[in-house]
Amino acid sequence: xxxxxxxxxxxxxxxxxxxxxxxxxxxxxxxxxxxxxxxxxxxxxxxxxxxxxxxxxxxxxxxxxxxxxxxxxxxxxxxxxxxxxxxxxxxxxxxxxxxxxxxxxxxxxxxxxxxxxxxxxxxxxxxxxxxxxxxxxxxxxxxxxxxxxxxxxxxxxxxxxxxxxxxxxxxxxxxxxxxxxxxxxxxxxxxxxxxxxxxxxxxxxxxxxxxxxxxxxxxxxxxxxxxxxxxxxxxxxxxxxxxxxxxxxxxxxxxxxxxx
Numbered sequence: 315x316x317x318x319x320x321x322x323x324x325x326x327x328x329x330x331x332x333x334x335x336x337x338x339x340x341x342x343x344x345x346x347x348x349x350x351x352x353x354x355x356x357x358x359x360x361x362x363x364x365x366x367x368x369x370x371x372x373x374x375x376x377x378x379x380x381x382x383x384x385x386x387x388x389x390x391x392x393x394x395x396x397x398x399x400x401x402x403x404x405x406x407x408x409x410x411x412x413x414x415x416x417x418x419x420x421x422x423x424x425x426x427x428x429x430x431x432x433x434x435x436x437x438x439x440x441x442x443x444x445x446x447x448x449x450x451x452x453x454x455x456x457x458x459x460x461x462x463x464x465x466x467x468x469x470x471x472x473x474x475x476x477x478x479x480x481x482x483x484x485x486x487x488x489x490x491x492x493x494x495x496x497x498x499x500x501x502x503x504x505x506x507x508x509x510x511x512x513x514x515x516x517x518x519x520x521x522x523x524x525x526x527x528x529x530x531x532x533x534x535x536x537x538x539x540x541x542x543x544x545x546x547x548x549x550x551x552x553x554x555x556x557x558x559x560x561x562x563x564x565x566x567x568x569x570x571x572x573x574x
Contacts, residue, residue, distance in 0.1 A: 317396070321367045325397050328355050332390040336383070344379060344386070353377050366396060421450045423519035424567060425497065426560060429485040429535075430456035430526040437461075438469025439557035440524075445473035447564045453482040453492075453521075485535060489523070497521040499539040502559050503530055504552055508544035515567055517574045522563055527556050 317325070331352040335344055353374045360371035373389050426444050431437050437459055444452050459466050460481060461474035482488035489499050498516055501523045523539065525531035536542065545554060545562055554562070 317364065317367070321362050321364055322397070324355065324359060324362075325367070325393055328352065328359075329390070329393050329397060331355065332386075332393065336387060336390070344381075346379070349377065349379065370396070420448070422448045422568060422571065423497075424449045424564065424571075425451045425453060425492070425519075425521045426564070427453040427455060427482070427485070427488060427492070427521055427523045428458045429523065429531065430529075431458045431524065431556060432527060433556075434459045434463055434465035435469050436527065436555065436557045438466040438471075440560045441466070441470035441477060441479070442473045443557070443561045443564055445477040447568055449564065450478065452477060452479040453488050454479065455482045455485040455488055485523075485531075486538065489521070489535070489538060492521045495519075498541075499523060501525075501531055501536060501539045501542045502545075502563050503536065503542050504544055505536060505542045508542040511543045511545045511563055511566055513543075515570050517571070520567060522560065522567070524556050524560055 331348060335348050335352065356374040356377070357371055360368050362368045370392055373392070376389060377386065424447065426440055426449060428437060428440060431440075437454070438461075441452060441461065454460055461467050461470055461479065467474060493499060497519045499521050500515075502511075503525065523531065523535070525535075543563065545559060547554070553559075
């Protein structure tokens with residue numbers, strides 16, 4: 315049975331309360347007023363003529379103040395599925411508390427240079443990866459969106475506040491400046507002459523360069539870099555999402571750096 319307007323509105327309100335409570339429970343306790351409001355709204359679903367909706371009203375009695383976060387989150391799933399919600403990673407609470415500034419290790423001599431990346435989601439994902447790695451900086455070239463755009467900010471999950479970044483304009487000029495600063499320029503690209511990602515890296519500051527999701531890096535740029543690396547794949551597709559590529563390459567570089 316299709317959801318009518320009232321059922322959809324009620325389920326949306328319940329879903330919103332689930333997310334608010336999940337995000338407000340960093341101390342693993344739940345806001346009394348919000349929880350009471352959620353329970354009341356779920357209980358009122360028994361008035362719906364839609365059996366799929368009304369049967370959810372029974373879940374209200376399982377939502378108790380001393381429940382675990384895992385217990386609580388599990389009861390949100392039936393509502394999400396009924397609404398056909400396609401939740402992304404940034405919609406969820408990160409259970410582990412972020413570390414304080416004094417606990418963060420010294421920055422690695424690693425930077426990411428993003429050229430004409432179209433997807434704000436991919437850019438935000440790379441910001442999050444770079445900050446978790448302890449990278450030094452992210453450079454945004456061409457029309458790559460900045461963290462000032464809300465979609466990037468949302469996916470970056472606050473990491474743009476802890477990670478240095480800059481709009482760098484033209485890619486070629488950015489790379490020349492990085493070379494002058496002593497960085498080895500490494501393109502992550504599916505070029506025929508590329509080295510395997512897992513081959514040894516030089517023990518020197520490194521700048522990973524990632525190009526447009528569809529078109530990659532221009533041929534003239536590949537002429538000025540120090541090397542090209544490729545992630546070995548075994549499936550039919552010959553490339554990975556740019557955010558995934560940045561994560562795999564960054565953590566492999568860090569693994570090797572720590573052993574030198």
